Amino acid sequence: MSNLIELKSISKRFGGVRALDSVSLSIRPGEIHCLAGENGSGKSTIIKVMSGVYTPEEGQVFIDGEPLSRLTPAVAVQKGIQVIWQDFSLFGNLTVAENLAFNTYIREGRRRMDWARARQMAADILARLDVEVDIDADVETLPTSGKQIVAIARALLADARVIIMDEPTTALTRHEVDALFAIVRDLQAQGIAVLFVSHKIREMLEISERLTVLRNGKKVAEGEMSQFDEGAITRAMTGLELEEEPYLLTSHRELSPALEVKNLRVPGMVQGVDLQLYSGEIVGISGLIGSGRTELARALFGMEEASADTFRIDGRDTFPRSVQEAIKLGIAYVPEDRLSEGLFLSQPIERNMVVSILDRLRRGLFLDRPSMRAKTNEMLASMQIVAPSADTVVGDLSGGNAQRVMLGRWLLTGPKILILNGPTVGVDVGSKAKIHKIIRDLAQQESLAVLMISDDVPELVSNCNRVHVMHDGRFVAQFERPSLSEEKINDSLKALK
Amino acid sequence: MKGLKSTEVVIAFVLVLVMVVIGLINPAFWGVGNLFSLAKSNVVIGIMALGVLLIMISGGIDVSSPAIGAAALYITVRTMVALEYDGVLLPFLGACVIGVAIGCFNAFVIDRFKMIPLIVTLGTASIVRGLMLGLLGTSIVNINKMPEGLMAFGSMNIATATAANGAIVGLTGMILVYGGIAFIMHFVLKHSMIGRSIYAYGGDPEAARRAGVNTRGTIFFVYCTAGLLAGFAGLLHSSMIWQANPRDFMGLELDVLAAVVLGGASIFGGRGSVIGTMIGVFTLVMVKNSLILMKIDTTWQRVVVGAILILATAITAWRDRKKLV
Numbered sequence: 001m002s003n004l005i006e007l008k009s010i011s012k013r014f015g016g017v018r019a020l021d022s023v024s025l026s027i028r029p030g031e032i033h034c035l036a037g038e039n040g041s042g043k044s045t046i047i048k049v050m051s052g053v054y055t056p057e058e059g060q061v062f063i064d065g066e067p068l069s070r071l072t073p074a075v076a077v078q079k080g081i082q083v084i085w086q087d088f089s090l091f092g093n094l095t096v097a098e099n100l101a102f103n104t105y106i107r108e109g110r111r112r113m114d115w116a117r118a119r120q121m122a123a124d125i126l127a128r129l130d131v132e133v134d135i136d137a138d139v140e141t142l143p144t145s146g147k148q149i150v151a152i153a154r155a156l157l158a159d160a161r162v163i164i165m166d167e168p169t170t171a172l173t174r175h176e177v178d179a180l181f182a183i184v185r186d187l188q189a190q191g192i193a194v195l196f197v198s199h200k201i202r203e204m205l206e207i208s209e210r211l212t213v214l215r216n217g218k219k220v221a222e223g224e225m226s227q228f229d230e231g232a233i234t235r236a237m238t239g240l241e242l243e244e245e246p247y248l249l250t251s252h253r254e255l256s257p258a259l260e261v262k263n264l265r266v267p268g269m270v271q272g273v274d275l276q277l278y279s280g281e282i283v284g285i286s287g288l289i290g291s292g293r294t295e296l297a298r299a300l301f302g303m304e305e306a307s308a309d310t311f312r313i314d315g316r317d318t319f320p321r322s323v324q325e326a327i328k329l330g331i332a333y334v335p336e337d338r339l340s341e342g343l344f345l346s347q348p349i350e351r352n353m354v355v356s357i358l359d360r361l362r363r364g365l366f367l368d369r370p371s372m373r374a375k376t377n378e379m380l381a382s383m384q385i386v387a388p389s390a391d392t393v394v395g396d397l398s399g400g401n402a403q404r405v406m407l408g409r410w411l412l413t414g415p416k417i418l419i420l421n422g423p424t425v426g427v428d429v430g431s432k433a434k435i436h437k438i439i440r441d442l443a444q445q446e447s448l449a450v451l452m453i454s455d456d457v458p459e460l461v462s463n464c465n466r467v468h469v470m471h472d473g474r475f476v477a478q479f480e481r482p483s484l485s486e487e488k489i490n491d492s493l494k495a496l497k
Numbered sequence: 498m499k500g501l502k503s504t505e506v507v508i509a510f511v512l513v514l515v516m517v518v519i520g521l522i523n524p525a526f527w528g529v530g531n532l533f534s535l536a537k538s539n540v541v542i543g544i545m546a547l548g549v550l551l552i553m554i555s556g557g558i559d560v561s562s563p564a565i566g567a568a569a570l571y572i573t574v575r576t577m578v579a580l581e582y583d584g585v586l587l588p589f590l591g592a593c594v595i596g597v598a599i600g601c602f603n604a605f606v607i608d609r610f611k612m613i614p615l616i617v618t619l620g621t622a623s624i625v626r627g628l629m630l631g632l633l634g635t636s637i638v639n640i641n642k643m644p645e646g647l648m649a650f651g652s653m654n655i656a657t658a659t660a661a662n663g664a665i666v667g668l669t670g671m672i673l674v675y676g677g678i679a680f681i682m683h684f685v686l687k688h689s690m691i692g693r694s695i696y697a698y699g700g701d702p703e704a705a706r707r708a709g710v711n712t713r714g715t716i717f718f719v720y721c722t723a724g725l726l727a728g729f730a731g732l733l734h735s736s737m738i739w740q741a742n743p744r745d746f747m748g749l750e751l752d753v754l755a756a757v758v759l760g761g762a763s764i765f766g767g768r769g770s771v772i773g774t775m776i777g778v779f780t781l782v783m784v785k786n787s788l789i790l791m792k793i794d795t796t797w798q799r800v801v802v803g804a805i806l807i808l809a810t811a812i813t814a815w816r817d818r819k820k821l822v
Contacts, residue, residue, distance in 0.1 A: 089707050093700035093767030094693075102697060105690055106709045113693045 002065055004029045004162055004193055005050065005081065010059035012045055019045040020056065021217045027162055027193050032184060034196045034208035034225070038237055038428035039398045042217040043197050047164055050195075051083045052076035077107075080161030084168065088151040092140030097122035099139050100154050107158070125153045128190075129183055145176040152183060162193040169203055170426055173289050173455060174493065181207050199428045201233045202458070213237055238430040247282055247440055248481065249465040258449035259331075259417050261300070262310035269295035270306070271473035277417060277449040282439065284460035285453045286489055287470035288496065293453050294336060296470070297419045300451070301333040302326035313417070327356070332410035334403075336421040336453075342406050345395035349387060349405055350376040352394050356409045379408035384434055400424075400431020407438065418442065421453045436463055457493075461486050471496045504761040504816070505773045512780045519787045526787060530660035535779075535786055537669045541566075541737070542749065543778045544675055544730035546756045547682050548723030550774045553757055554686070555719045556699040556766025557614035561603060562753060563746035564622035565724050566731030568629050569595040573732050574638050574647070574741035583646045592732035593725045599625060600724020604717040622750070629743055638741035651736030671737060678726070683771040691718055699766030748799070755806035756781040763817050764810055781805060 006026040012019050020042045027033050037043045048054040049061070052073040061068050063079050090099050101118030122135040131149050133142070139150060148168060155163050169177045184194050184207060198204055204211065204225070211228055213221040213236040221228075221236040228236075259277040264270055269292045277283055287293045299306035302320035311319045313329050320326035326333070335342050344352055353376045354361060361368045361375075376390045383404040387397060394402055403423065410418065423439065424432040440463065442448045454460050460467050467484055469477040469492045477492045479485070520526045545562045552559040569592040577588055599621065606617045640648070654667030686692035691714075698705040698715050706712050735741045760777025762769030784805070785798050 087704075089701070089704040091697050091700040091704055091767070093763075094696060098693065102693065103708045106694075110690050113688050113690055115688075 002029075003027065003062065004064065005079075006062040006065075007046070007049065008060050008062065010046070010049055010056045010061075012049060012054060012056045018217050020049070022059070023214065023217070023219050024059075025212050025219070025222075027195055029161070030188055030191045030193055031210060032188055032194045032196065032208050034198060034204040034211045035214065036198060036201070036204055036211060036233060036237055037214035038199055038430055039400070040216075041214040041237070043214055044166070045217075046214070047083060047166060047197060050076070050164065051081055077158060080159055081164070082155035082158055082160035082162070083164045084148070084151045084155060084166065086166050086170065088147050090139050090147055090150055090154075093138060095136050095138055096133055096142070096150055097135040099150055100125060100135075100157055103154060104157050121157060122153075125157055128156065129153055130186065131183065143176075144171045145179065148172075148180065149183070152187075156187075156192075160192060162195060163187065164195040164197065166197050167199075167426075168196065169198065169200060174457075174490075175288065177203065199237065201230050201237075201429070204233065205230065215239060234429055237428075246461070246481070247443075247463050247465055249281060256312070256315035258314060259300075260310060260312040260315075261308055264296065264299060264306060264308040264311070266292070266295045266299050266304045266306045266473075269304075269473055270299060273470075273473070273475055275451075275468075275475075277451060279416070279447040279449050280443050281466065282443050282450040282452055282464045284464035284467035285451065285470055286455075286457060286460055286467055286493065288493070291470045292473035293470045294421060295473075297333060297421050297451070297453055300326070300417075300419060301331055303333075327413050327415075330414070330416035331419065332356075332413055332415035332417070333419045334406050334410055334421065334423065336425065342409075343394050343402060346393060348391045348393055349380070349385070349397075350390040352405050353379055353390075353409050353412060357412045375412060379412060383408045383411075383438060398428075398431070400427040400435065403427055403431070403435060404438070407435070411442070415448065417449045417451070419451045419453075422455065423452060424454075424456065424459060432459075439463065457486050457489050461489065469493065469496075504768075505770060505776065508759065508761055508773055508776045508780070512776050512783075515780060515784065519783065523787065523790050525790055528661050529658045530662075530664065530666040531786070531790065533658070533666050533668045535783060536672050537737070538782045538786060539775075539778055540669065540671045540675045541730045541734040542753060542756065542782065543775060544678055544726050544733070545749075546753050546760075546774050546778050547679060547771065548726035549753050549757050550760070550762055550769050550771065551682075551686075551695060551719045552614065552723050553762040553764070554699045554766060554769045555695045555715065556702065557607070557716075557719070558754070558764070559603075559614065559618045559720075559723055560750040560754070561599070561618035561622040561625065562723060562727035562730075563749035564625045565596050565599045565727040566734065566749075567743060567746045568599065568625045568731070569593075569728035570731035570735040570745065571629055571633060571638075571741050571743040574643065574735055575633055577644045577647070578638060578642055583644045585646050585650045588644070588647060589729060589732055592728040594728070596724040596726070596728020596731070597721045598724070600721040600727070601717065603724070604720035607720070608713050608716045626743075633743065635743055637743075640739045643735075643739050643741065647732075647736040648739045651733065651739070669737070671733060674733065678729075679771050679775055686771060691715070695719060696767055699768075701767075751806060752781060752785075752802055755802050755809060758813060759805060759809040761813060763813050765814070765817055768813075768817065777809075 003026040008024050009022045010020050011022050023046060025046065035043055045054065049056050052071040052075055061071050097119045100122040119135055126133055129149065133146055133149060139147060152163065168180060172180060187194055196204065196208060208225050211223060211225050212219060213233065215237060257276040258279045261275045264273045273296055285293050295304055298304045302322045302325050318329060320329055320331065350372060354372050361372055373390060380390060385401050385404050387401060394405055424435055427435065439450060443450050452460065452464060461484060466480045467489060468475045469489060479488055525531060545566060549559045549562055572595055573588050573592045603618055603621050606612055607614055653670035655670045655673065656668040657665055660666045694705065694710045694715050697710060698712060702712060756778040757774050758764065759780055760773035762774065784801060788798055788801060
């Protein structure tokens with residue numbers, strides 16, 4: 001079979017950095033190909049070369065066996081190469097129908113907006129994908145999965161022959177990932193190739209037929225998916241051997257739990273949760289989006305209008321009414337969306353770190369700068385953050401490093417109870433392992449009580465000694481070692497549907 | 498689309514409610530004379546508001562329209578007086594050209610230097626007013642010197658009626674001009690690709706760029722059209738009040754903004770409609786007019802306009818944020 005698109009020995013540098021070093025990659029018509037690699041491995045650069053955004057210094061791009069002298073974005077689109085970026089590039093304020101027709105009309109150089117044809121086009125293409133989406137709804141009212149479907153449909157309308165999806169499963173629940181994979185197989189049946197760009201190994205194994213792995217701008221592995229297993233891919237991506245041992249509770253439970261809550265309620269979201277958290281424990285919470293898990297975490301951190309029959313910390317009755325009170329009680333919360341809820345992206349690491357303890361860093365009317373710097377450097381070291389200095393702007397850090405800045409910020413408050421919401425969302429495999437190690441050490445050596453909320457079932461199973469499954473605002477199942485396993489949690493989650 | 502429609506229904510409902518309340522407090526509100534004068538007061542601010550609406554949909558904001566209007570009317574009338582010219586078409590064309598030129602300047606600065614529209618149009622407004630007063634002087638062209646053709650055009654009526662006190666009152670023909678412009682704007686916004694590109698750009702500039710929208714062209718179109726409408730509205734104002742005063746429209750930018758936001762346009766861009774804006778303008782003008790009828794000191798009007806601006810912005814911002822969740 002001839003290749004639909006073939007990259008031969010592509011090199012691209014930015015300043016002194018070699019982003020791509022003689023990388024070759026080929027995609028056959030109608031195949032599901034996975035491009036794997038950690039953040040910074042050159043994945044995004046190669047997408048931009050394929051879509052004509054970057055021109056490589058060396059190497060050549062062939063489409064249908066023909067060498068192209070210069071691939072521009074317009075030529076790429078014309079040849080049927082479509083990229084679905086992580087942010088989807090949709091117009092939230094416009095309807096589904098208009099979003100679908102808009103690019104086509106612009107491409108065709110139309111002057112009039114033909115609404116009837118737009119709605120017809122939208123209905124036809126969504127029928128072809130066999131999905132139900134209200135074509136008259138504003139796109140911003142759709143969930144992430146719905147937006148993704150609109151983006152895929154729009155690519156199809158542009159006569160896509162290969163659709164490149166950049167980290168398509170990042171913000172999806174397991175259920176939505178399954179729906180996406182069904183669509184991807186459907187596309188394949190229609191002869192459209194899909195290039196999956198991802199660092200989630202399990203998903204790659206599930207969907208792809210062929211795999212190419214990049215590391216530090218070089219191709220380090222390629223071949224049929226059947227030749228790989230999880231360990232092999234991880235080794236190729238990270239160059240390291242990463243085996244995660246299950247977390248075992250070593251310390252004995254003390255008499256009173258670090259946190260004890262009975263009948264915690266948040267109107268409409270949490271319907272009476274009982275939770276006990278002992279020092280040294282890592283307790284997981286699994287559940288679908290909307291199960292109330294985030295609200296539970298926020299309630300524990302004083303961010304919701306919550307009530308509880310009992311709320312004890314170290315055996316003392318109390319109740320955090322605000323974030324300030326929660327911090328004083330020794331609770332720390334690392335939110336789900338570190339970009340929008342947590343970090344000040346345009347500010348240096350130091351300020352991001354010490355913001356949680358500014359009131360303790362006062363010297364008279366002023367801030368105690370030397371101790372600010374000392375605390376930050378201490379955290380940089382213990383969190384193993386890779387950055388030139390404490391003055392580096394957080395927006396320039398990789399996902400894993402940014403998440404560790406966030407973690408460091410909350411550890412500075414000296415918490416006894418640490419609540420983590422999606423601690424490794426958008427973080428690559430190597431960093432993920434580092435973050436897990438840090439969390440385990442905190443629980444084991446510093447005797448923190450950790451509550452970990454995650455969509456990532458394997459993450460919960462390997463790091464927690466106990467996992468609750470949450471649904472409709474209640475705990476519906478609990479698993480404790482040794483009866484804790486991925487199958488059991490997955491079965492319990494599936495039963496909820 | 499559904500969101501827009503329901504927004505307009507809400508605004509229309511508010512309008513009717515306010516009308517009923519005002520009518521109850523002051524029955525003189527429903528008098529033919531008052532209604533006709535109300536319609537007349539809508540024309541100039543309405544045309545300006547339609548231009549500002551375009552800018553707000555594109556995600557920008559504009560406080561220079563009244564200054565552009567004042568410059569267009571004063572320069573045109575002074576030139577006419579100096580040349581002793583007494584046509585109608587050519588002066589309006591001239592006023593439009595002046596408006597487009599200043600709008601173009603706004604667009605150029607905003608596009609070239611990636612500047613915040615509020616700051617740019619604030620600066621432009623100040624420069625335009627200052628230049629005009631500095632170079633042309635401050636003398637008001639009164640009825641005795643105003644070109645007669647212009648005044649005749651501005652005082653055309655399309656209907657007359659007898660008011661309660663027996664006086665004959667006319668309904669200005671300029672509402673047809675306003676209606677015509679509104680119709681064209683509605684068509685452009687709703688049924689042309691340039692109109693939809695403005696919505697797209699206001700919704701997500703980066704996505705618009707990736708979709709192949711000529712974003713520079715969109716910015717220029719938006720600010721130049723707003724300038725054109727402001728220039729046109731300026732001279733229309735002059736021909737309707739038989740006077741050319743370089744200090745006219747002082748503070749009107751807040752009224753225009755309040756009307757557009759009241760009409761459902763989003764301060765985040767991407768939302769707004771001609772019909773909504775027209776209702777917003779009508780509501781604002783009516784409230785101000787009623788304050789006069791109720792003999793409330795005009796200084797209080799500023800308080801009311803400010804309150805409407807903040808309230809309407811808060812409501813639309815709340816609506817748009819709620820949608821994101």
